[in-house]
Amino acid sequence: MSGLPGGRGMSGLITAEHLSVRLEGQAILTDVSLSVQPGEIVTILGPNGSGKSTLLRSLLGIVPAASGRVTRRAGLVIGYVPQRLAIDRTLPMTVRRFLSLPRRVADRDAAAALARVGVPEVAGRQMADLSGGQFQRVLLARALLARPQLLILDEPTQGLDQPGEAAFYRLIEDVRRETGVAVLMVSHDLHVVMAASDRVICLNGHICCEGTPRVVSSAPEYRALFGLGTQGALALYQHVHDHSHDAGEGHAHHHHHDHGHDHDHHPA
Amino acid sequence: MRITTITTTGMTMITTLLDDFLIRAALAGVGLSLATGPLGSFVVWRRMAYFGDATAHAAILGVALALAFDLPVTFGTLVVALAMAVTVATLAARGWAMDTTLGVLAHSALAFGLVAVSFVPGARTDLSAWLFGDILAVSRADLAYVWGGAAVVLALLAWRWQALLTTTLNEDLAHASGLDPARERLILTVALAVVVAVAIKVVGALLIAALLIIPAAAARGLSRTPERMAVLATLLGAGAALAGLQLSLWQDTPAGPSIIAAAAILFALSAMFGRVRRG
Numbered sequence: 001m002s003g004l005p006g007g008r009g010m011s012g013l014i015t016a017e018h019l020s021v022r023l024e025g026q027a028i029l030t031d032v033s034l035s036v037q038p039g040e041i042v043t044i045l046g047p048n049g050s051g052k053s054t055l056l057r058s059l060l061g062i063v064p065a066a067s068g069r070v071t072r073r074a075g076l077v078i079g080y081v082p083q084r085l086a087i088d089r090t091l092p093m094t095v096r097r098f099l100s101l102p103r104r105v106a107d108r109d110a111a112a113a114l115a116r117v118g119v120p121e122v123a124g125r126q127m128a129d130l131s132g133g134q135f136q137r138v139l140l141a142r143a144l145l146a147r148p149q150l151l152i153l154d155e156p157t158q159g160l161d162q163p164g165e166a167a168f169y170r171l172i173e174d175v176r177r178e179t180g181v182a183v184l185m186v187s188h189d190l191h192v193v194m195a196a197s198d199r200v201i202c203l204n205g206h207i208c209c210e211g212t213p214r215v216v217s218s219a220p221e222y223r224a225l226f227g228l229g230t231q232g233a234l235a236l237y238q239h240v241h242d243h244s245h246d247a248g249e250g251h252a253h254h255h256h257h258d259h260g261h262d263h264d265h266h267p268a
Numbered sequence: 269m270r271i272t273t274i275t276t277t278g279m280t281m282i283t284t285l286l287d288d289f290l291i292r293a294a295l296a297g298v299g300l301s302l303a304t305g306p307l308g309s310f311v312v313w314r315r316m317a318y319f320g321d322a323t324a325h326a327a328i329l330g331v332a333l334a335l336a337f338d339l340p341v342t343f344g345t346l347v348v349a350l351a352m353a354v355t356v357a358t359l360a361a362r363g364w365a366m367d368t369t370l371g372v373l374a375h376s377a378l379a380f381g382l383v384a385v386s387f388v389p390g391a392r393t394d395l396s397a398w399l400f401g402d403i404l405a406v407s408r409a410d411l412a413y414v415w416g417g418a419a420v421v422l423a424l425l426a427w428r429w430q431a432l433l434t435t436t437l438n439e440d441l442a443h444a445s446g447l448d449p450a451r452e453r454l455i456l457t458v459a460l461a462v463v464v465a466v467a468i469k470v471v472g473a474l475l476i477a478a479l480l481i482i483p484a485a486a487a488r489g490l491s492r493t494p495e496r497m498a499v500l501a502t503l504l505g506a507g508a509a510l511a512g513l514q515l516s517l518w519q520d521t522p523a524g525p526s527i528i529a530a531a532a533i534l535f536a537l538s539a540m541f542g543r544v545r546r547g
């Protein structure tokens with residue numbers, strides 16, 4: 001338990017150190033430490049109720065820490081894409097207007113952002129009339145307009161079909177390549193998201209395992225969390241980065257002696 | 269009744285006097301709409317309708333307390349409405365079941381207010397004015413309160429407009445943008461209390477929430493952006509105030525209900541027009 005996972009400590013854009021979060025008396029997160037480096041894509045995987053969204057909300061400062069702390073690099077600009085955004089039918093809101101919240105942006109920038117995420121035609125449409133895929137892309141466009149160093153995405157492909165999901169993650173990778181933005185995202189689906197990640201963190205109230213997608217997918221903790229049936233499918237999504245990591249470095253292994261590996265009995 | 273007293277002072281003066289109190293009443297209605305249009309839009313967007321009711325009903329208690337302690341009525345209603353609005357907002361933040369909580373608070377406040385008023389000598393006879401409004405009896409001081417209150421509310425909303433809209437859309441999104449959703453909620457709470465305090469004379473405690481909601485709801489079908497909806501709600505609210513005023517003058521109907529009835533007709537027209545336009 002020495003040092004931080006991801007290793008490089010203070011150079012991170014955002015860092016959680018021994019973070020614990022309690023909501024209504026229940027421990028949601030216990031002793032979570034992680035750090036996101038510039039330009040890196042980190043995916044947090046975990047079953048429903050594992051505290052993924054709470055972790056993101058805690059990193060954003062929405063949910064207070066019960067112990068431990070979150071530090072952000074000074075002046076860090078975060079672009080946030082929430083899990084769901086239910087726009088009330090009573091609130092008229094065009095896509096163009098939405099992009100100017102809370103900071104007004106020039107028409108030219110708004111059009112460029114929409115074009116970048118592949119929906120240049122929707123500027124005049126009502127947000128409530130967009131399809132699921134268009135909606136997520138507009139949320140991403142709005143997040144990008146703040147020129148963030150870090151994008152935080154909470155299950156950004158919920159409600160998209162498989163091709164839509166794959167296209168969305170490709171878009172995230174393209175944006176990262178072009179702008180160098182770091183990405184921290186959450187998912188409960190393993191397949192498509194793995195391919196786009198540099199590093200995967202398995203969460204179930206605490207960090208169970210962490211490493212490159214390939215190393216994590218073969219970790220026993222990961223199999224205990226998600227079952228063994230997914231192995232075959234994961235083989236399809238091997239990541240190009242995998243070969244470059246030594247065995248010891250790629251897989252930061254967390255031994256929680258109080259929990260052991262008894263994940264099946266972890267309270268939901 | 270008012271008109272009969274006036275007739276004794278001679279025909280020439282009638283028109284000027286009529287003009288005067290009518291102009292005051294019209295100005296009060298229009299001034300109030302400047303605040304209720306944009307604020308009412310937020311009440312609709314954030315589904316705060318019942319919240320508005322609770323705050324407005326509490327104002328009756330404020331009236332009773334102000335009269336009992338010989339304080340300005342606007343001050344009394346402002347303080348009690350603010351206390352109620354803050355209580356409701358706090359309970360909501362703590363996760364109380366809002367439907368039930370507001371049901372309890374809104375009606376209890378009204379009941380306690382009515383009971384309290386009955387102890388105040390003289391206030392009993394004016395009760396219907398507090399409940400249903402008495403826009404034709406608006407004084408110059410009342411007018412100053414209405415316009416002052418409307419100016420305060422408009423300034424608050426204009427100052428925080430972008431932040432309020434972002435918070436209304438999604439509180440996490442607002443938080444991630446560096447805003448404090450709790451602060452924005454508090455601003456709406458204060459604005460609501462101010463509107464209640466100055467509106468009670470015009471439409472009465474029972475119908476303040478209706479003046480917030482109905483023009484905004486009527487504007488929704490005709491709007492593509494939040495700003496347009498707020499402006500349209502203001503115009504429709506002002507139109508309803510003037511129409512209701514006419515009705516009240518001609519038929520001696522209670523002013524508050526007349527204004528709300530006019531707003532409801534505008535809403536029905538907007539709903540029909542919106543439907544036709546959508547095909």
